[in-house]
Amino acid sequence: MKKIFYLITILTLATSCKKEVISKPHYIGEIFGGGIIVDVNRDSKGEEHGLIVSTSDLADSSLWSVTGSNGQKITNANSTTDGFTNCQAIKQAMAGYATACNTCLDYSTDKFDDWYLPATSELFKIYVQQDIINSVLSNDSNKITKPLAPQRYWTSTELDGGTFSAYTANMLTGKIELGNKNYFYCRIRAVRRF
Template sequence: MKRVYVLSVAVILTATLLAQSPDRMSYQAVIRDASNKLVTNTVVAMQISILQDSTSGTSVYVETQTPTTNANGLVSIELGGGTVISGNFSTINWAKGPYFVKTETDPDGATGGTSYTITGISQLLSVPYALYAANAGTATGGGNFAHYIGEQFGGGVIFHLWKDNAGVEHGLIVALTDQSTSQVWSNVSSTEIGASGQSSWAGLSNSNAIVGQAGHTSSAAKLCLDLESNGQSDWYLPGILELKTLYNNYYTVARAFSQIPGATQLTSTYYWSSSEGDSFYSLCCDFGGGLVSLDRKDLPFYVRAVRAF
């Protein structure tokens, strides 16, 4: 059986409102075969499950889809828009997370998807506001949080909040200014780091893996790790899910930036994430429209650091 590898890029793009109820959100993944080659321009069959609480948690929703990969091996689908196997996407209580997306893929989707291979599980770090609000009331100030999205705190502005299983509050903070407007992902641009640098959400560990790679001298990650700003020194280059979460909540963050002396807005252009794709490519996000893409590591893009609490 042919093995397929799906790069962990569970990217939440938007919530779609249908009949007054939000019931879809977008997801992207890069498909590779057993030889680590991109599966391009091919119909693949996918079974997607939403798991609650852990990577081995209960499936609250399962559906199948048969998307077609593009020239870069990327598939883009809308969760909630496939053939339902079990559950009801519109009734998922997003406040009762954490939630994880499990993907099972058959590269020969034209035959109906009979040989699924479990290829990856990624945590949903951010749920679009409309989906969350449908069951939880508010995505920023509710749930007895001490902080709120858009708050100036911890050296920057909060753009994401969550509580762990013990009820302890955590968040992500974006720096007040860009660290570069023209920085390559890394000077090591043709050698793969591997799993330690390919997490979609663990930006700090990705960043440490980037600067620890043999031959490394400069990178977007190093700019962030070396940053000391507003009394904080634990900044890092965000993983692609962290960066996409920032984009999803940027309206509120931008309003906060406008009230902070010295803060600068993010530009409508590409920003590097710390999530590696392969030997030559890594993931970035276009803040002009939210598109996530794989681009060459030697291209100069913008850089904005984040930190966690």
Template sequence: MKRVFYLITIFALISSCKDEVIPKPHFVGEIFGGGVIVDVTKDSKGEEHGLIVSTSDLSDSSLWSATGSNGWKLTNANSTTDGFANCQAIKLVLAGYATACNTCLDYSTDQFNDWYLPATSELFKIYIQQDIINTVLINDNDKNTNPIVPQRYWTSTELDGRDFSAYTANMLNGKIELSNKNYSYSRIRAVRRF
């Protein structure tokens, strides 16, 4: 009798256990969050975070800031790792001017409107993963997406202490180069975090 009771108890316990759905981990090249995942990390709690790049360029030829030589201003957007903070600094100082950061901050896809111009290290991550990203974008059968091209893209990182220079990343060779913010034209592609 005890055996029957134990068997019924064990069966009831096993039957009452619900199937737990374990989310699949995100990966580089996954279409997610309005773009393509470029980088994935886990925090101390095991939660995933990462960087997503937009599925197309927002401009193929743009100034970093259209303030002209009389409007050169130092924005203190000198973080190499936090493009969002850089864009907030740029937006504050260059309010009313057309900037590469504003192009990204104004961009939205579906329900995502938290895009920004990447800092140098964020754009370098895109350079490192561009073959995977481009394979996804070429094969997604979406005429509105386009691959990353081997040209210069603006970063949100300004040269510290220089009011006329900001960095670009050359997607042909990965070089981070200084360019004149008001006279040099480069491409723009937005990123967001998850």
């Protein structure tokens, strides 16, 4: 009788156990999601989220926008943390114009098409991790991928209250600097979230 009780107990425990898939945590410098992870964190539920940068520049020398000499203020494109929201505002306000944001929004690689031009803090995260990014891209044996250049890159963050300037990030110094949207040429590299 004891043997039957133990057998039933063991079978009950075995069938009630939940199988849980344990995945390795993502890390900075990991090739993932069409690019390279530059930021990773866990939310309150323990789920990982982060920022991925494209494996090459989308433009080596580009204006922020082509709107003529008067410039154009983009309402609500001044977030320092949310480049996606900035790009949506820019896309809506500047339909039909070539912009750095549209270059990123139109980009797709593998099955990923949710790229955008980073806000200032997102691009600064790339600056902080550029040694890792450049090491991975320099050693991946892929001729298409390119390390970050020690030059200025456009952000999607526009000067609040200004019509002519948007912010750039200098990958040599880490400084966030203003650039004239219509006359200043910078590099463009896209990001996406996971």
